[in-house]
Amino acid sequence: MxxxxxxxxxxxxxRRQRLAKMTTQLIQTKEQLAQKELTECYDVxxxxxxGTYGKVYQVICKRTKQKLALKQLKKSKVAFKDFKRELNYxxxxxxxxxxxTTYAVAFQTTESWIFLQELGGDGDLLDAIKPGVGIGIEPTxxxxxxxxxxxxxxxxxNLCHRDIKPENLVIFDKAxxxxxxxxxxxxxxxxxxxxxxxxxxxxxxxxxxDVVCNESFTSSKSTDVWxxxxxxxxxxxxxxxxxxxxTKTDKAYNAFHNWCSHKTPNTPLRWQRFSDKLLKLFRKIFxxxxxxxxxxxxxxxxxxxxxxxxxxxxxxLSDASSRVTVDSTDNKEAKEALQIKLTEHGIPTKVTKxxxxxxxxxxxxxxxxxxxGQIRQSPATL
Numbered sequence: 001m002x003x004x005x006x007x008x009x010x011x012x013x014x015r016r017q018r019l020a021k022m023t024t025q026l027i028q029t030k031e032q033l034a035q036k037e038l039t040e041c042y043d044v045x046x047x048x049x050x051g052t053y054g055k056v057y058q059v060i061c062k063r064t065k066q067k068l069a070l071k072q073l074k075k076s077k078v079a080f081k082d083f084k085r086e087l088n089y090x091x092x093x094x095x096x097x098x099x100x101t102t103y104a105v106a107f108q109t110t111e112s113w114i115f116l117q118e119l120g121g122d123g124d125l126l127d128a129i130k131p132g133v134g135i136g137i138e139p140t141x142x143x144x145x146x147x148x149x150x151x152x153x154x155x156x157x158n159l160c161h162r163d164i165k166p167e168n169l170v171i172f173d174k175a176x177x178x179x180x181x182x183x184x185x186x187x188x189x190x191x192x193x194x195x196x197x198x199x200x201x202x203x204x205x206x207x208x209x210d211v212v213c214n215e216s217f218t219s220s221k222s223t224d225v226w227x228x229x230x231x232x233x234x235x236x237x238x239x240x241x242x243x244x245x246x247t248k249t250d251k252a253y254n255a256f257h258n259w260c261s262h263k264t265p266n267t268p269l270r271w272q273r274f275s276d277k278l279l280k281l282f283r284k285i286f287x288x289x290x291x292x293x294x295x296x297x298x299x300x301x302x303x304x305x306x307x308x309x310x311x312x313x314x315x316x317l318s319d320a321s322s323r324v325t326v327d328s329t330d331n332k333e334a335k336e337a338l339q340i341k342l343t344e345h346g347i348p349t350k351v352t353k354x355x356x357x358x359x360x361x362x363x364x365x366x367x368x369x370x371x372x373g374q375i376r377q378s379p380a381t382l
Contacts, residue, residue, distance in 0.1 A: 025084070026088050030080055030108070033107050033113075034107045035108055035109070036107050038109055038114065041061065042059040042062060042068075042070060043062060044058075044070075045060060045067075048069065049167075053077045054071065054074050054112070055071075056071050056072070058070075068117065069100075069119045070114060070115075070117075071114065071116075072113075072114050073086075073114075074111065074112060075113060076111070078113060082185075085187075085188075086184050087106055087113075087115050089159070089184040089187045090115070090182075093159075093187075096150055096153040098149045098153070098179075098180055099153070099180055099181050100117050100180045101117060103116045103117065103118075120171055121172060121173075122171035122172065122173070124168070124169060124171065125143065125166035125167070125170075126165075126166040128174065129235065130238050131238045131239070135235050136236075137307050139177045139235070140236050140307075141303050141304075142177040143177055143179050143235060144228075144232060146178070146180075147164070147179070147181065147228060148228075148296055148297070148299055148300055150180070150181040151164070151181070151224050151296045152296055155221050155295075158190050159187055159188070160188065160190055160219050160220065160223060160224050161184065161187055162187065162227075163183060164224055164227035164228050164231055165203055165230075165231060166231055166234060166235065170182050190219060190220065191218050191219060192219045193216050193217075193218055194217065194218075194219050195215070195216050196208065196215055196217065198213070200243075200244040200245075200246065201244065202240040202241065202242060202244065202245075203226070203227045203231075205227075205245060206246065208223065209246050221295070221296065224296060225294060225295065225299075226285065226290075228285065228296065229282060236307070237270075237273075239270075241253070241256065241270070242256070245288075256268050256286070257288065260283050261288075267279065273308070273309055273310075275306050275308055275309050277302065277305040277306065277307075278302065278305070278306075278307045281299065281302040285299070
């Protein structure tokens, strides 16, 4: 057996073993965690991220020389039971190939709880998003398919993630947009009673927006679906669809909600870039009623459909232009085909004297000159 095949076999065996032990726990008591200093075993290279509850570092194991991601949670912020829950879920869920691998290595320092995970070489997905632009349709589809797979696995185990966002998707191969889901700090069983501990953000579904801080509510898979929808929008546009999903305080969400609820036939401007099929998917994802929201598996059939509203125009122009180069003056048939396509979409292919004269006349007619000699735009063109 080759080294590569042997590694694949061991990985598959490890995943099967983890799946078989889903009902057990990696650790149960504080006493099972060794007390040591971080620098005893690991060289810290750089900080990868920081949150309210702790930090993530890139480290190198002094014994194996392996690069790893080390998650450090502050004892002052995170109780042992919460650390134990996150570690156990992270370890057993990493049986799935679209979820970050967590190793059976954990310990404590005087001030922190610590465990180790595999290191993604290309950062998280948030770093890849160009503000106001996104990452493009095809990369978004690839990411979505992997996210669906990971969440489907979690949901099949009656678990919900509750914190889906680009920051929690690690890139392992940017050229192929291979990603894995991470950060299971908020993961819990479906229908578990949880307490609201933070304010609203663009990922918060409306049923949770209505919950007052420190009040309790039941967890749901539909939260993951809503957050996946916001993530899709962010990846496609490089912006958020709204600040919070509240009709009373957010105009952008109110406009979308009215359209989604068929209170207005007009698609909000920021959503007009998407195809009818993608808009249909967004309607299913962003149903304000969590009971009527679609499942994560319902998203699968929309991965292969057209997502862009202007795909027909772009496709026809691309098809025509692909048959003629800039300097192909000897290919008359191809040039004529391109000119026909351009003309069909209102794009002039020649600027003749008559065309230029007509455009100048239109411009003159569109302005008025008042008695003081100042030129102002006519009301019709404002």
